[in-house]
Amino acid sequence: xxxxxxxxxxxxxxxxxxxxxxxxxxxxxxxxxxxxxxxxxxxxxxxxxxxxxxxxxxxxxxxxxxxxxxxxxxxxxxxxxxxxxxxxxxxxxxxxxxxxxxxxxxxxxxxxxxxxxxxxxxxxxxxxxxxxxxxxxxxxxxxxxxxxxxx
Numbered sequence: 001x002x003x004x005x006x007x008x009x010x011x012x013x014x015x016x017x018x019x020x021x022x023x024x025x026x027x028x029x030x031x032x033x034x035x036x037x038x039x040x041x042x043x044x045x046x047x048x049x050x051x052x053x054x055x056x057x058x059x060x061x062x063x064x065x066x067x068x069x070x071x072x073x074x075x076x077x078x079x080x081x082x083x084x085x086x087x088x089x090x091x092x093x094x095x096x097x098x099x100x101x102x103x104x105x106x107x108x109x110x111x112x113x114x115x116x117x118x119x120x121x122x123x124x125x126x127x128x129x130x131x132x133x134x135x136x137x138x139x140x141x142x143x144x145x146x147x148x149x150x151x
Contacts, residue, residue, distance in 0.1 A: 001057060003094060005102040008051040008063065010044050013037065015060045016053060023063075023085035050079075052102050054086070054095050061090035064099045066106065066115075076113035079103070084117075084126075100133050 008016055021036035043049040043065070054062040065083040070076065081103050086095045107115045117135070119126045131137075 001093065003054065003056050003061070003098055005052055005054045005098055007106075008044065008053040010041070012051075012053055013041055013044065016040055016051060016063060019060055019063055019085060019087060020083075022087065023083060026085065049082075050106060052099060052106065054090070054099055054102075056090050056093065056095060060087070061093075062086035062095045062099055064103050066103055069116075071113055074113055077111060079107040079110070079112050079115050081115055081117040096129055097133060100130075 017033065017037040017040050020040050021031055021033050024036060025031050040051070044051065048067070050066045052064050052066070053060065062085050063083070064081060064085075067080045067082050069078045069080050071078050081100075084096065084099060086099070104115055117130070119130070
């Protein structure tokens with residue numbers, strides 16, 4: 001088994017978009033390959049995110065997508081690990097752990113203060129994974145959101 005992780009480019013779009021569509025379906029969205037392709041294409045073309053693509057024996061196995069943010073108080077860069085997905089065929093083979101490690105390495109190399117993520121309260125498998133990799137819960141603040149669009 002050969003596992004490799006690298007930063008995706010626009011040349012990876014046709015490989016990445018189907019993974020992204022399955023990721024969206026995992027979170028209850030209807031499959032929409034055109035919307036998934038367009039969304040990932042825009043992020044890559046506009047350099048609005050960093051996508052790390054995992055390949056297992058040369059086949060696309062998963063990805064993580066990081067978005068830049070900042071801590072004004074600390075005057076430092078923060079990266080948000082917004083998406084993490086491993087294809088069904090590649091699960092339980094170390095892909096998620098490798099993606100998390102690659103994300104941390106990327107953020108450290110960028111001089112980031114921290115890497116943050118959130119997951120659903122009922123996603124116990126993800127929580128166990130994050131905690132096993134050294135992620136710490138931090139909930140000493142209340143989070144709010146202001147919906148601006150339906151969906």
